[in-house]
Amino acid sequence: MGEPHASGSTAKPNHILMLEERVDTLSNQVILLLISHFRDSANKSVEMAMPDDKVDGFLSPREEKE
Numbered sequence: 001m002g003e004p005h006a007s008g009s010t011a012k013p014n015h016i017l018m019l020e021e022r023v024d025t026l027s028n029q030v031i032l033l034l035i036s037h038f039r040d041s042a043n044k045s046v047e048m049a050m051p052d053d054k055v056d057g058f059l060s061p062r063e064e065k066e
Contacts, residue, residue, distance in 0.1 A: 012020075
């Protein structure tokens with residue numbers, strides 16, 4: 001990544017530094033969005049469906065044994 005230029009300098013070109021900065025910014029935004037999403041989803045209650053008695057009629061004999 002730090003390849004020397006014709007001048008012998010090991011500094012990165014300006015456009016590379018700008019791209020790396022942009023990637024860092026986008027990565028940070030994604031991380032913040034994920035944290036926000038997980039925090040919001042953890043605060044929501046999960047509704048459980050009530051068992052449906054009609055489903056028993058659809059089970060095969062093999063499934064009923066288990």
